[in-house]
Amino acid sequence: MKTEAREKGYFNVPLWEQAFRCAELVGVPALAFYLLSQGGFAAFVGFVVLGLHYPRTAYLGHDLAHNQWGPRDDAKPRFMLRAVALLQGFGSHWWVEKHELHHAFPNACKKSEDGILTPIDGDIDSVPWIVWDKSLVEYNELAATSPWKAKLFLTMRRLQVLLFFPLLSMARFNWSWQSIETAFRVNKSLEGALCVAHWVIGLTLAGFLTPGPVWTGWLWFAATQLLGGFILAFVFVLNHTGMEIYDATEAKGFYDRQARSTRNTPSSLFFDWLTGGLNSQIEHHMFPTMARRNLSKMRDATRKAMLECGYAYEELGNREAMQAVLGALTDAAKA
Known part of the structure; x- marks a missing residue:
């Protein structure tokens, strides 16, 4: 399957898409801060735009760290990861090791x-x-x-x-703090400084550009962080939470571990955009270096192969997946 997908170009991120991601990375925050400067309803639209943009930026960092733009130690991915640290507030050194595990x-x-x-x-x-x-x-x-x-x-x-x-909603604050603490602890001072600069520059611009008192700009910036953190964390919890927590020694290899604990949620143009393609989480775990816009194209083949090999392939609607998440949390709360 991997060979077929590679022949179809599913692992490639074309230059036009890379250029678009770069323009999106810089252009969307610029638009959001401009809308803030206009005040009123425009500022509210800017809040939504920037809040939605933060998950998009995180997905880009995720792509880069998964070597989808080439080995992450190469010049271009390394530069882009630094750009993401500045415009997102997350650093790759905190994220990569735990995510690969x-x-x-x-x-x-x-x-x-x-x-x-x-x-x-x-x-x-x-x-x-x-x-x-x-x-x-x-x-x-x-x-x-x-x-x-x-x-x-x-x-x-x-x-x-x-x-x-x-x-x-508080997830972005926590992840950013962990990024900063990790970067300085492992002597990646530039990465840590870029993550800190995200907050310093963001708060400064928001306070300067808001047509109201400075504190309204700061409140606007903090609110965008809450919205972005909520969307990103919401997407992530649907992928694995409420599924089996198991002793790794009892699992029967890599594919069994993925099947036990990974689920897909609905695919559509909107959901694929909102989740960065990670609603096809099973396919992402099977093919982590595959360009995320192609993951949904692998659903039918992956489902067929896994079921033929005797593995589970869990697909739930968003509501049903959240019910499974809340059910697991309720059981833990009562334990």
Whole structure:
């Protein structure tokens, strides 16, 4: 299948698309800040434009880190990753290692000597904010190193369904902070400085361009971060949350690990655009270097091959997928 897809050019990101992504990366924020300067309804439109743009920029960083524009250490991808760090606020060094581990072992855990499931996939570990599955309750309880932390963790878990959507909105702040902390810790000072500059420049421009008091521009900029973070986190949780959390030693190889814990959601021109093609998450896990606009073209062949080989191939509507997510969170909250 990979050979056929390569012959069809599905792994190629043509130069026209690369040029478009570059123009989008710079042009959309410029438009959003211009609309802010006009005030009123135009500023609201600018808020929506920039909020929608942040996930789009994250998808571009995702493409680059997956070597879809060539090896990420080559000059062009390296330059683009720095541009994304500035215009997105995320850095690749925080993201790449944990994301590649996620691709190898989605939703996977190892068992400690006490028999407690410990996440291999860091994307299912959000201590103390969210316990993603009831099988991880013991692991999260052990992370509480003092009585007050134990009370905090328990309270957060009990309220996590109620707080879930507000917490999704805060995702960009958390990811950006982790990017900055990681970059400086691993001596990638330029990357860290670019991530910091995202906030400094954004707040400065928003405060300067807003026709109202400075604080209204700052509020506008913060609101775009909340909207962008919510959309991006919403897209991500539908892909794996509410699926099996398993002991990696019990899985039967790479394809079994993907089938156990990865789902697709509906494909359409709108959904493919909004999710950056990651609604075809199964195909992305099977072919991570494939250009994301081609992932949906592989759905039928991938489904057929996986079912013929005895693997699961889960496809749910967005509502059903979110119900599965909230069901898992509810079970963990009650555990």
